[in-house]
Amino acid sequence: MPRPHVFVTRRIPDEALDILRTACEVHTWDHEEEPVPHDELVRQLQVADGALVVGPHRIDGPLMDAAPRCRIYANMAVGYDNIDVAEATRRGVMVTNTPGVLTETTADLAFALLLAAARRLYEGQRTIVEGRWKGWSPMFMTGQDVYGATLGIVGAGRIGQAVARRARGFDMRILYHNRRPNPAFEAQVGAEYRPLDDLLREADFVVLLVPLTPETRGLIGARELALMKPTAVLVNAARGPVVDEGALYEALRTGRIWAAGLDVFDREPVAPDHPLLSLPNVTAVPHIGSATVRTRTRMAVLAAENLLAGVTGRRPSNLVNPEVFGG
Ligand code: 8YV
Numbered sequence: 001m002p003r004p005h006v007f008v009t010r011r012i013p014d015e016a017l018d019i020l021r022t023a024c025e026v027h028t029w030d031h032e033e034e035p036v037p038h039d040e041l042v043r044q045l046q047v048a049d050g051a052l053v054v055g056p057h058r059i060d061g062p063l064m065d066a067a068p069r070c071r072i073y074a075n076m077a078v079g080y081d082n083i084d085v086a087e088a089t090r091r092g093v094m095v096t097n098t099p100g101v102l103t104e105t106t107a108d109l110a111f112a113l114l115l116a117a118a119r120r121l122y123e124g125q126r127t128i129v130e131g132r133w134k135g136w137s138p139m140f141m142t143g144q145d146v147y148g149a150t151l152g153i154v155g156a157g158r159i160g161q162a163v164a165r166r167a168r169g170f171d172m173r174i175l176y177h178n179r180r181p182n183p184a185f186e187a188q189v190g191a192e193y194r195p196l197d198d199l200l201r202e203a204d205f206v207v208l209l210v211p212l213t214p215e216t217r218g219l220i221g222a223r224e225l226a227l228m229k230p231t232a233v234l235v236n237a238a239r240g241p242v243v244d245e246g247a248l249y250e251a252l253r254t255g256r257i258w259a260a261g262l263d264v265f266d267r268e269p270v271a272p273d274h275p276l277l278s279l280p281n282v283t284a285v286p287h288i289g290s291a292t293v294r295t296r297t298r299m300a301v302l303a304a305e306n307l308l309a310g311v312t313g314r315r316p317s318n319l320v321n322p323e324v325f326g327g
Contacts, residue, residue: 004049004311005069009036012052012076016300020052023312042066050311052076052303056268059083064091072310076303077290078102078159080320081212081239089321096306096318099158101298102290107162109289110237113261114151114205116283117233119143120259123280144204144231144258146170152177152203154196154219155210155238156185163207164189175199200227205235212239222247225257233259237289240265249275252282263289 006020008028020026027044029036035056036044045051045067053059054076064070064087072094073083080097088095116122120143127133127141151167153160156176164174164185174191176182181193196219200206206228210216220234221244228234234257236243245266251257259281265274268287276282290299306316315325 005047006050006052006307006311007041007044007048008052009041009057010054010076012300012304013297015297016052016304019301019304020308023308024049045070050074050307052300052307053083054303055082057082059088061087064088064093072096072307072316074303074307074310074316076299079211079239085321089324092324094310094316094324095320096303096310096316097320098299098302098306099318101302102295103158103162105292105295106159106237106289107166109263109285109291110159110163110207110209110235111166113235113237113263113283113285114207114233115146117235117259117261117281118146118205120281122283126280144233146172146205148172149204150175150202152194152199152206153191154199154206154208155216156182156191157209157211159237160207160209161185161189163209164191172205175203196224197227200224201229203232204229205233207235208238208242210238210242212241217241218244220244220248222250225251228257230255230258232257233261235261237263240268245276249279252276252279259283263287 003023003025005025008026011030011032017026041057048067048070050070050072052074059073059082061084070093073088074096075083076098078097078099080095083095085095120141124141148171150173153163153176156164156178167174168189174189175194176191177194177196177199185191219242225247248260252260261283263285264287277284290296306318309316319325
């Protein structure tokens, strides 16, 4: 039997490629930062039995049309809003993701953004670098206390729960909003469930960790931001479109909320002249939630294991559409 042909759309660690090479013909797009051009992606997918994918390309119906042999798209991310899963499922094509391995790393980054925004770390560094530090004064660079404050987690899945565990060390009161209450999580960290509006009114820190779905797109807009405290900090470590960026800009510019820490944006890479980046109370990083050497390697390995399983007739561990494999 011929070895399955797989395409890997980004440069990934050798450890992951070696897993695929045990049983597959492996083709890769081997440029570190530049994504594979669309034409080349189509050319490769035309003959591929499976693909290891990760943004920026959207894997949609037309692309699937161009990939008649492809039985599996193994995403190297926990979020899979870059893939039209309904379309894949309709065609009996498997989609997998990489949950678990990035939980703690992403929670670290979300908490780092929370601390940085509350204590004005980025603004502080700029103040020094730009020669604007003239000396000490009682209310110079004053921020908001994290220790003992109230945290509101919107989306207490794996990563949200990991953020809550960190918050316990800061003696924070923990509120959360989910599609449905999670009694085990409440018992574990003493978290209290709140409807979204109540959470927004009560929290000093609101951390967004929901997946991007039709229900969560635009979840935080002008109305929601107006419910928040003027001293509140918003952290988005989920997906850019969960927040209405125009409304967030106005809320931050006018002091309607205190600050924001952002790992994600509507359009990525975000343009350097994006209005949000002109605000001193925005701490922004370039979608690096899971970006540590160990975690990205683990994600690549897990995606490769899922892909290998899929193209060799085994059930991948992290199928997001199990119905294509008999439920
Ligand atoms: C990925 C992420 O690096 O896993 C996710 O959902 O957001 C990150 O860990 C990113 O999605 C790659 O595009």
